[in-house]
Amino acid sequence: MNIVACVKRVPDSSARIKVASDGKSVDPAGIEFILNPYDEYAVEEALRLKEKAGSGEVTVLALGGPESAETIRKALAMGADRGIHLKETAPGRDFIATAQAIAAALKDVKLDALLFGNKAIDDDGSQVAAMTATLLGLPYVGVVTKLEVADGKATAHRPIEGGAEIVEVPLPAAFSAQKGLNEPRFASLKGIMAAKKKPVEEKPAVAGEPRLELIKLEPPPPRAAGKIVGTGKEAVPALVKLLREEAKVV
Ligand SMILES: Cc1cc2nc3c(=O)[nH]c(=O)nc-3n(C[C@H](O)[C@H](O)[C@H](O)COP(=O)(O)OP(=O)(O)OC[C@H]3O[C@@H](n4cnc5c(N)ncnc54)[C@H](O)[C@@H]3O)c2cc1C
Numbered sequence: 001m002n003i004v005a006c007v008k009r010v011p012d013s014s015a016r017i018k019v020a021s022d023g024k025s026v027d028p029a030g031i032e033f034i035l036n037p038y039d040e041y042a043v044e045e046a047l048r049l050k051e052k053a054g055s056g057e058v059t060v061l062a063l064g065g066p067e068s069a070e071t072i073r074k075a076l077a078m079g080a081d082r083g084i085h086l087k088e089t090a091p092g093r094d095f096i097a098t099a100q101a102i103a104a105a106l107k108d109v110k111l112d113a114l115l116f117g118n119k120a121i122d123d124d125g126s127q128v129a130a131m132t133a134t135l136l137g138l139p140y141v142g143v144v145t146k147l148e149v150a151d152g153k154a155t156a157h158r159p160i161e162g163g164a165e166i167v168e169v170p171l172p173a174a175f176s177a178q179k180g181l182n183e184p185r186f187a188s189l190k191g192i193m194a195a196k197k198k199p200v201e202e203k204p205a206v207a208g209e210p211r212l213e214l215i216k217l218e219p220p221p222p223r224a225a226g227k228i229v230g231t232g233k234e235a236v237p238a239l240v241k242l243l244r245e246e247a248k249v250v
Contacts, residue, residue, distance in 0.1 A: 001056040001149070003046040005080065005115040006102060006132075007039040009064055009071040010122040012072050019217045025091065026122070028216070035074045041177035046115050047079045048182065049149055056112070057081045063205050064088055076195035077187035083200035092125060092197065094210035099131035101205040106136060113154070114174040119145050126176075133174035141167050145180040145225040229248025 011017060012032040022026040025213035035043075048060045060075040062068040063086040072083035086101055108113070114136070116129035126142075133140035145164075154173055158165050187195070190205075229238045243250045 001049050001053040001061075002110060003049055003056065003115060004084075004106060004109065005039065005042040005046040005057045005062055006077065006117075007043065007071050007130070008035045008117070008120045008122075009033050009048040009060050009062065009068050010120055011064045013037070013088050013121055019218070019219055029131050034046070034071070034171055034224045035071050036117050036120050036122075038119055038121070038177055038179070039075075039118075040078075041179065041181045042115035042175075043075045043078050043080060043177075044182045044184040045147060046113070049113060052149070057065050059084060059109075059111075061075045061086065061102065061105065063098055064238045065091075069200065072200055073195050074187065076198045076200075077191040078185055079191060080198075080217050082198055085200055085202045085206035087202055088109050088205045088207070092207065092210055093214050094126050094207070094212045095127035096131055097210045099111050099128050100137055101207040102128070102132045103135035104206045105203065106132075112171045113140070113149070114138060115170070115172065118176045118178045129174060129176040135193050136174070139169040139173040140175070141173065142176045143178045144175045147175060147181065178202060216226075 010025060010033065012034045015031040017031070018027040028067050043060060049168070050056045050058050058080040059082050060072055060080045061084040063070070065088055069085055072085055078085055084105060086105055114133065116132070119126040130140055130142060141156040141157045141158060143154045145159055148155045149171065152171050154169050154171055156167050156169065156175060158167065229235050229242060240250065
């Protein structure tokens with residue numbers, strides 16, 4: 001099976017995010033960047049599908065500046081075979097332009113499955129997968145927690161309110177990976193060393209005209225200081241009064 005997994009470089013979820021002086025981007029100073037956790041599920045699933053099929057190739061694709069090369073190497077260290085780096089020099093955040101660039105790079109690539117994360121944990125868009133699949137004319141199943149492939153078809157499970165939806169699609173098809181799909185493997189030292197020699201094709205990102213403009217990023221308001229109303233059961237009436245009259249939650 002030939003599988004492509006799209007991977008994005010994102011700030012670590014435990015990082016203390018500060019808005020940069022332009023008011024529109026994240027200040028990268030002191031922040032560790034990681035492979036988007038949902039994309040780790042996508043890469044892991046791609047590796048499992050290839051291993052189960054017994055042949056094929058896993059390609060990882062990232063669109064971004066020079067620093068996205070590190071993200072591609074992380075996915076190669078997990079076991080992917082090759083990378084595609086769509087180089088972008090001007091910063092941008094437009095979903096459709098991103099999807100157009102990914103679709104343009106993949107339009108002549110022969111693939112059986114195209115995998116994405118369910119969302120990138122920085123912009124939280126959940127848009128790129130469906131848009132790219134549509135541009136490539138591929139069937140798309142989003143938020144997948146189980147994926148089985150046999151006889152040119154895929155059966156995908158996706159959680160819905162109070163249950164699961166089970167969908168069958170002909171391959172090639174696109175999927176977005178949700179938490180629970182698998183347990184991503186750690187990159188071994190051997191994998192990290194091997195990743196340095198794996199091929200990464202670099203090409204310019206061919207993005208369309210952006211249709212969204214990010215006007216401003218705002219951090220959440222600082223939390224108000226906590227209040228100790230007393231200790232033991234004597235404090236309960238005062239606590240209930242404050243919850244009712246001040247916090248208005250009961
Ligand atoms: C002109 C331009 C310049 C850009 N420059 C950069 C840049 O320098 N660095 C950068 O990281 N991004 C860059 N991007 C991409 C952009 O920042 C967002 O990634 C994009 O708008 C998707 O939003 P999202 O992260 O909310 O995606 P979501 O829809 O939440 O992402 C869902 C899934 O789509 C895939 N995906 C999303 N973004 C990418 C990506 N960039 N590469 C590969 N797969 C992806 C991943 O599998 C992800 O889990 C640029 C986009 C444009 C149009």
